Every structure is written in C-alpha cells, then in structure tokens.
Amino acid sequence: MRCKNYGGKLFVMFWNLLPALGGIGLFLVGMLLMTDGMKAFAGARLRDFLGRFTSTPFTGAITGAVTTAAIQSSSATTVAAVGFVASGLLTFPLALGIIFEAKIGTTMTGWLVALLGFKLDLGQVMLPVVFVGVLLALSGSKAVSGLGLALAGFSLIFIGIVQLKSGLDAFQGVVTPADFPPDTLLAG
Numbered sequence: 185m186r187c188k189n190y191g192g193k194l195f196v197m198f199w200n201l202l203p204a205l206g207g208i209g210l211f212l213v214g215m216l217l218m219t220d221g222m223k224a225f226a227g228a229r230l231r232d233f234l235g236r237f238t239s240t241p242f243t244g245a246i247t248g249a250v251t252t253a254a255i256q257s258s259s260a261t262t263v264a265a266v267g268f269v270a271s272g273l274l275t276f277p278l279a280l281g282i283i284f285e286a287k288i289g290t291t292m293t294g295w296l297v298a299l300l301g302f303k304l305d306l307g308q309v310m311l312p313v314v315f316v317g318v319l320l321a322l323s324g325s326k327a328v329s330g331l332g333l334a335l336a337g338f339s340l341i342f343i344g345i346v347q348l349k350s351g352l353d354a355f356q357g358v359v360t361p362a363d364f365p366p367d368t369l370l371a372g
Contacts, residue, residue: 200354207348210340215263217337219271221321224330231273238274244281251282257306258286263341307346310339 222230238244252261265282268274317339320332 197355200351202351204348204351207344207346207351209344210347211263211344214337214340214342214344215267215270217333217340218264219267219337221330221333221335221337222267222273223271225327225334234268234274235278238278238281241281244278245285248282248285252286257342257345259345260306260338260341261286264338305346306342310342313339314343 237247248261248265251264252258262283265274265279265286269276269279314336317332317334317336321329321336323329323332
C-alpha cells in the first residue's frame with residue numbers, strides 16, 4: 185500500500201495498526217460476553233464441574249494441557265480460565281494450574297499437527313459458532329440465552345486473536361536485533 189500523499193510510512197503504519205486494535209476490541213468484547221454468559225448459564229453447576237477438574241494442582245494442570253491441545257490455543261485457555269475467575273466460577277489458585285500447563289498443551293498441539301498433519305484455523309471455524317451463539321442468545325430462555333452469550337463470546341475471543349495477529353503481521357521485521365546498538369558492556 186503506497187500513500188505518498190498522506191504522510192508516507194507513518195500513515196501506512198497507522199493504517200496497519202487498525203486491524204490489530206480491532207482484534208483487541210473483539211477479544212475484550214468476547215471476554216465480556218463469555219463472562220456474562222457463563223454467569224447466566226451455569227452458575228453453581230459449572231462451578232461444581234470446574235471444581236471436579238481442578239480440585240488439585242495436578243488435575244488442574246492436566247485440564248489446562250488437554251484443553252489447550254484440543255482447542256489449539258494456549259491464549260484461549262488462559263483467557264477462559266481468567267473468565268472463570270472473573271465470573272466467580274473458579275478460584276484464582278485453581279486457575280493457576282490451568283494457566284501454567286496451557287503451555288504444555290501448546291507443545292502437545294505441535295505434536296498433534298506433526299502426527300496428524302492438520303491444524304484448524306479456529307478464526308474461520310468460530311465464525312459460524314458466533315452465529316449459533318447469537319441465535320441461542322435470542323431464544324428468550326435465560327439459561328439458553330446465557331449459553332449463547334458464552335458461546336458467542338468464546339468464539340469472538342478466537343476471532344479477535346486471529347485479527348490481532350494478522351494486524352501485527354505488517355510490523356514483522358520493522359525492528360530487528362540488527363537495529364539495536366552493539367553490546368559495549370564487556371568491550372574494553
């Protein structure tokens with residue numbers, strides 16, 4: 185994209201930053217919807233369910249690793265755990281096991297891709313899930329509506345992450361290690 189008449193590189197950099205800002209916005213709206221939806225849908229039932237799978241640090245770690253491997257995103261696992269804490273469905277100490285082991289799940293995702301030969305583009309897969317979530321949210325039933333909001337919010341988190349990543353791809357190589365001054369601490 186060439187913009188000689190609008191300030192050149194500065195305008196192009198600003199223009200490329202807009203999709204990243206939109207991705208952050210989608211991510212945050214997704215968090216709000218997911219948290220509110222979980223509160224409305226599950227309440228005590230989901231709290232009991234999460235408590236069973238995170239009752240010890242070991243089971244929390246296994247839950248975090250398996251969830252991350254299944255959904256192929258440690259960021260989404262971490263955000264879900266934070267959302268569970270924010271909605272009061274999970275305590276902070278129990279969420280730590282999930283968050284710490286999300287990185288192990290990322291490693292498992294790499295192995296699954298290497299063994300099975302595919303990786304889902306969750307940004308694309310989640311678009312119809314947002315639609316289903318909105319339909320459920322419009323159903324009129326409080327519990328089903330809460331489920332729809334949680335589903336739509338969770339999907340928007342993935343879409344926001346993908347949008348953020350694509351928006352920041354334009355800045356790849358703008359600042360590289362070669363641009364930094366040489367290390368002179370030990371040079372004599």
